[in-house]
Amino acid sequence: MAKQMVDTKTLVEFKNLKTHFHTSAGVVKAVDDVSFSIREGETLCVVGESGCGKSVTAMSLMRLIETPPGEIAGGEILFEGTDLLKLSKREMSRLRGNEIAMIFQEPMSSLNPVLTIGEQISEPLLMHKNMNRKEAKQRAIELITLVGIPRAEEIFHAYPHELSGGMRQRIMIAIALSCDPKLLIADEPTTALDVTIQAQILDLMRDIKTKVNTSIMLITHDLGVVAEMADFVVVMYAGKVIEEAPVIDLFKDPQHPYTKGLLKAKPVLNQKQDRLYSIPGQVPNPVELGNNCHFHDRCEFCMEICKTKAPPLRTHGESKHKTACWLYEEEGKVQ
Numbered sequence: 001m002a003k004q005m006v007d008t009k010t011l012v013e014f015k016n017l018k019t020h021f022h023t024s025a026g027v028v029k030a031v032d033d034v035s036f037s038i039r040e041g042e043t044l045c046v047v048g049e050s051g052c053g054k055s056v057t058a059m060s061l062m063r064l065i066e067t068p069p070g071e072i073a074g075g076e077i078l079f080e081g082t083d084l085l086k087l088s089k090r091e092m093s094r095l096r097g098n099e100i101a102m103i104f105q106e107p108m109s110s111l112n113p114v115l116t117i118g119e120q121i122s123e124p125l126l127m128h129k130n131m132n133r134k135e136a137k138q139r140a141i142e143l144i145t146l147v148g149i150p151r152a153e154e155i156f157h158a159y160p161h162e163l164s165g166g167m168r169q170r171i172m173i174a175i176a177l178s179c180d181p182k183l184l185i186a187d188e189p190t191t192a193l194d195v196t197i198q199a200q201i202l203d204l205m206r207d208i209k210t211k212v213n214t215s216i217m218l219i220t221h222d223l224g225v226v227a228e229m230a231d232f233v234v235v236m237y238a239g240k241v242i243e244e245a246p247v248i249d250l251f252k253d254p255q256h257p258y259t260k261g262l263l264k265a266k267p268v269l270n271q272k273q274d275r276l277y278s279i280p281g282q283v284p285n286p287v288e289l290g291n292n293c294h295f296h297d298r299c300e301f302c303m304e305i306c307k308t309k310a311p312p313l314r315t316h317g318e319s320k321h322k323t324a325c326w327l328y329e330e331e332g333k334v335q
């Protein structure tokens with residue numbers, strides 16, 4: 001596990017973010033009143049089952065939510081104190097790819113098949129860093145080397161289809177890092193890769209972290225990735241943050257029954273398990289969510305209050321560890 005962070009400056013602050021989608025079936029509250037912060041130099045993992053709102057949170061930050069059907073219905077996303085939601089399209093595109101960069105799941109669909117790797121790494125350098133072609137080429141070759149690809153000069157002239165999946169993802173990381181972003185968002189960056197390549201890409205990201213002081217927002221459903229990469233973890237469920245904590249606290253002392261379930265569902269090496277535990281039930285229909293605990297009907301500790309009232313996300317015990325669960329509230333205990 002990564003070592004615990006000492007208190008540093010906040011880089012990003014999500015404040016009561018609400019991102020909704022208007023569909024024929026009703027309003028999907030994909031992100032429903034979400035607040036958390038990413039500190040400078042920190043790797044923050046957002047974890048949760050499919051459909052819980054991880055990607056929509058990141059896409060809201062990038063201002064890439066398609067409107068309609070999507071809509072940012074409320075809240076703020078402060079980046080170094082500036083609300084990204086209030087920036088003009090022009091101001092936002094100046095930040096995107098420059099101060100904030102993103103790596104997507106599928107590198108092939110993010111790379112342009114008709115441009116060489118060199119042209120694609122150089123583009124943000126020409127656009128955002130005012131470099132000339134020669135300077136951009138030199139920097140591109142440095143970046144190809146930084147992401148662990150040998151024969152950088154040759155790769156500079158290659159096209160995406162000439163590279164393997166793992167190499168293409170390395171190139172996406174090189175493009176994302178080209179302008180020294182303050183924030184790197186990686187949305188399931190290894191999901192489309194096979195297991196050995198996944199491990200190599202994670203090693204690369206960790207290695208890069210020690211060379212450049214970028215904050216990373218890493219989206220994953222894999223707790224193994226969380227354990228290896230995170231300083232801090234935000235657990236989402238059905239559009240809400242239900243627990244957040246420094247990584248060591250989360251693994252040592254998970255509080256929310258959903259987090260406990262996720263941890264139980266993870267296979268443990270060198271430990272015989274007859275059947276892999278899985279959390280009973282399913283994620284609720286996103287158009288039918290009430291103002292209650294969205295996990296209540298899957299929770300073995302469900303109380304009356306859980307069905308009718310949403311629990312607040314609050315500190316219980318260690319100061320950076322927060323949980324949204326009535327089990328930890330006086331109001332819940334008296335029910």
Ligand SMILES: Nc1ncnc2c1ncn2[C@@H]1O[C@H](COP(=O)(O)OP(=O)(O)OP(=O)(O)O)[C@@H](O)[C@H]1O
Pocket residue numbers: 021022023028030048049050051052053054055056057069070221286
């Ligand atoms: N364009 C859209 N129109 C309607 N609903 C959408 C749209 N995009 C996302 N959603 C809904 O928003 C919710 C959150 O989706 P999101 O992609 O953020 O989940 P996720 O946690 O990232 O899952 P995954 O790991 O599968 O990507 C889901 O219920 C999804 O169906």
